[in-house]
Amino acid sequence: MKKILLFSISLLGFNQIEAQNFSRKDSLQGGLREERTCYDVMRYNLDIKINPTEKSIVGFNEIIFKVDDNTSKIQVDLFENMKIESIIWKNKKLTYKREFNAVFIDFPEELKKGTTQTITFNYSGNPVIAKNAPWDGGFVFTKDKKENPWIGVAVQGTGASLWYPCKDSQTDEPDNGASMKVAVPNGLMNVSNGRFLGSTDLKDGYTRWDWEVKNPINNYDITVNIADYVHIHDNHEGLDLDYYVLRYNEETARKHFDNDVKPMMNCFQSKFGKYPFHEDGYKLVETPYLGMEHQSAVAYGNKYKKGYLGNDLSGTGAGMFFDYITIHETGHEWFGNSITSKDIADMWIHEGFTTYTETVFIECVKGYDEAIRYINGSKFNVRNDRPIIAQFGVNKEGSGDMYAKGALLLNTIRHIINDDEKWWKLLYDYSETYKKQIIDTKTVIDFFNKESNMDLTPVFEQYLTTTKIPKLVLSKSGGKLSYNWENVKDTFKMPVDIVVNEKTIRLHPTTSKQEMKIDKKIELENIEVKTKQFFIKIEKK
Known part of the structure; x- marks a missing residue:
């Protein structure tokens, strides 16, 4: 897993956030207990078959982990509607107990600290189908306009254990990456994260598509995309750019992506550092839902329009020269995928910074005045309904204000600092310092305080933990x-x-x-x- 930087939230006064009533199910999914903290995931090797007609999954996840504390029991997560076929360790079937979406696995002997262990978790079932992806979690089973199956998945917030067994917590990512072997009906292609390793005809009407990620990866970022895709390849200053689009959209996609992607990469790499997952390449994959920041396989569903499905979320017109989904979801490669919050209560660390990358891109291309016009238009999207930071340990996100209000907070801090050279260096150094790490809000504030030589804590607290605008x-x-x-x-x-x-x-x-x-x-x-x-x-x- 990434290096985790943990601090007590109460030190910031964040314990003032109003507590809500949460269930045992919530705490099992969002909390940390010995059965989770006693082991560190090193790698996932996922090998599954997806049947579009039955809308089903069958296969296994090989979970390789290091034991951090002596234990004879661990928690792995899989939604309760999915069937466990068996869990194998050293050729032995393990016993387990299910409680909601948590699976408590018992070992016949104590696992010793420092050892590396492997379990094969065999499972099957019909995963949850999203009603309105990506705003609710689940699979999308649909068809393209040629009546070919078109399948995607988006599970941020809901949980990756919706469709595969894993330690479903943002506190742990596989140190050594993951492999995704996904068999789909012949004539279709599966695109997952990282590099394509090859395909194999299984001689049963299915072809298996093999992918591998070498970097640590969020559970919710691991993905499958199944369709009649064509592959477009490009390269920008040594970075592989790959686009997987529906066959009949190939020419449109070539022209559309060429307008935004290279200028975006120039801007983001100058402001936030080198693309964090260079070893795994960069991909945009056309999906039947709007978008999601799946690491090195960004989900794209903006229908090749400028703005947000042809509209400017800022209401100013300043956001109509670029494709919102391409820019926003790629911004997450730095903020969310590289720098990750340890609890989704702190998701503003993903969304506030990433929403700010839209303004950064506009400033790179159009200048300061247009960027300021854009970000001020977003004020009308702030609801002040509840605090941006939510309750910890229960898989709970804060207000959707984490997007616009989070970006406006950063714009405010930029002008508090009142030195653009210092500001851009701070933002660049923040991205580089915590690259591929898991952090919390206190880490962010401490870094900004130190690098700005200012006490910004009261500012962060006001905007993140209250609904009151100064x-x-x-x-x-x-x-x-x-x-x-x-x-x-x-x-x-x-x-x-x-x-x-x-x-x-x-x-x-x-x-x-x-x-x-x-x-x-x-x-x-x-x-x-x-x-x-x-x-x-x-x-x-």
Whole structure:
């Protein structure tokens, strides 16, 4: 698994997040207990057959793991609707107990710390079918317009154990990657993560397609994509670019991807570092659902349109020159796939940073002003319905505000730092420092504090753990301007810039009222607050 950096969330005051009632099932899926922490997954070798007519899976996952603590029992996860055929260790059938989606496996002898063990988990069944992928987890079994089967899967949040046995926790990824051998009916192709190793005709009406990932990989990133695909290959400065698209979309795809992918790679690699999974290559795979950040096999379903299915999520028009799904889902290769949150309660680490990559791409191509126009348009997507950070240990995500509000938080921090050279170096170093690691919010905040030489903790806490947007209150009496923050925690402090007579002045408000001298002739309504640079509200009185 990746190196895991764990800290106590309570140190940040995040224990103020309102607790909800969760079940034993939730804690089994989202929590850490000895049966999970006692072993470290080294590799998955998945070998399955998918029947499109029956919508079924049969096969096995070979799980290779290192024992971190002496144990005779481990937890592996598989949804309770899927059948366990057998679990084999050293040619012996193991006994197990199922509790909801958790499988507690007993060994006939104690496994010693430091040893490497292998189990073969044989299973079968009909996996959950998504009602509205990728927003709910499951398989999509459909057909293309030529009536060929077209199959995909998206399970982020719901759990990868929906369709294959694994340690279904973001705290553990296989150190040595994974192999995916997927047999599908002749005439169809399966595309999974990493490099294509070859195909084998099984002489039973099925062909097996073999793929391998050499890097650690999130459980929810492991994928299958089954269709009548054609393969388009390209290369950009030594990075393999591969596109797998429906046969009748080949010419459209060639032109469409050529417009965005290479400029995107130039931008992202300059701002965030070298593509993290160079050994596994980069792929876009056409899917029957909108998209998902499947590592080195990004799911693409934006129908070859600009924006988000032909619309600009920012409402400004600034997002209509690029394909949203290509840019956003690829941004996840750095933020989500390379840098991973240890608990989905911290998914803003994936989504906030990745949503910000859209703004970064616009700035690379169109400049600062267009980027600022785009990100400010996203303010209208912020609901402030609940905190961005959710409860830990119960497989619970926070508010969808993790996208737009998370990106606006980063834009605010950029302008707090007020030094673009320092900002871009910080973002680049953050991506490189925690490359292929599993982290939490405190790790992010500590890094930003150290590299900026500022105390940004109150800012992160305000935007991530409350639903309140800071309000700057301004009032004027004679030659004095008064200012303070409201709608914030008592400990909140954040600098903000105002413009007076075309001169930018930095204020350092707190919750206590402060004053500064100002020309008596200046009217309060003529004082501009830089709300495009800082995600705040204003009250002048």
